[in-house]
Amino acid sequence: MTLGIGLVFPGQGSQSVGMGKALYDAHPSLKPVYDEASSVLGYDITELCFTGPAERLNRTEFTQPALLVSSVAALKLFEPVGIRPVAVAGHSLGEYSALVAAGGVSYRDAVGLVQKRGRYMAEAVAPGAGLVAALLGLTAETVKDVCRTASSVGVVAAANFNSPGQVVIAGEKVAVERAIELAKAQGCKKAIPLPVSVPVHTPLMQQAADRLAKDLATVRWSDLSAPLVNNAEAKAISLAHEIQASLVRQLPSSV
Structure with a gap:
């Protein structure tokens, strides 16, 4: 070949x-x-x-x-x-x-x-209203669950499935911050805010x-x-x- x-x-x-x-x-x-x-x-x-x-x-x-x-x-x-x-x-x-x-x-x-x-x-979206962050060390399903729970306070979703153990989430700032808290409680090794000014790849x-x-x-x-x-x-x-x-x-x- x-x-x-x-x-x-x-x-x-x-x-x-x-x-x-x-x-x-x-x-x-x-x-x-x-x-x-x-x-x-x-x-x-x-x-x-x-x-x-x-x-x-x-x-x-x-x-x-x-x-x-x-x-x-x-x-x-x-x-x-x-x-x-x-x-x-x-x-x-x-x-x-x-x-x-x-x-x-x-x-x-x-x-x-x-x-x-x-x-x-x-x-x-309004300036500063969105947030994008990479979550390290969790499965894709766990990240999805975290986002579903955090959605009670605003729009947040798994936006980028970059690799096993690295999923980017995005959405409204308050909801993403809540998702990060929940992710850390689930064993997330690191949450890294990204230099992206809008919550791309979400319903927003x-x-x-x-x-x-x-x-x-x-x-x-x-x-x-x-x-x-x-x-x-x-x-x-x-x-x-x-x-x-x-x-x-x-x-x-x-x-």
Whole structure:
């Protein structure tokens, strides 16, 4: 059996001031990637990625374009050496980077979409009303039980099943804080607040998903050159008509 390369792209929480600068400085050919995004966004994404400030970079409406641009810049370095993925995936927001890598959407359209996605998500909840945290050392079922109990004080849900023993929860601040207390009582080794400004992958994002669906319908989608393992169901999709619905479903549901 011939093995190939799969590419997986990061999502929110992995951003940091200075990300991508070393590659940018070493490869002047990456400048157009940043320049094109800046022209779509209406601000200098290069400056935001390389110098911050962190408070701005960590706001979802800025985090999302910044991570997409950084991911696509790294992707560009694969092209001259002939690396072509046989499969792609992305963690939440990273699904848009994966779709660019597989030819499902143009880079320019993807930049515009994630800018709107971030804005809709930010507008779905009041500033400071949400909280996102990673729980370490509990089973997925225990985390779900904890969230169900904590839901008596507000919206909270298991948002990201990252690995056995690491589940991210998100929701209204008071409910997430209650879930953390309950998780610690169940033996949670550590609860880590994450630099994500909105409670993504919870029912609180349904309004944002509905708004985003209208924008997704205006973009040209193409069949993929490599299958995408999607977030919504963790299944492989390859056809253009499957993409829009998958991107809408992932926003209010766990991944």
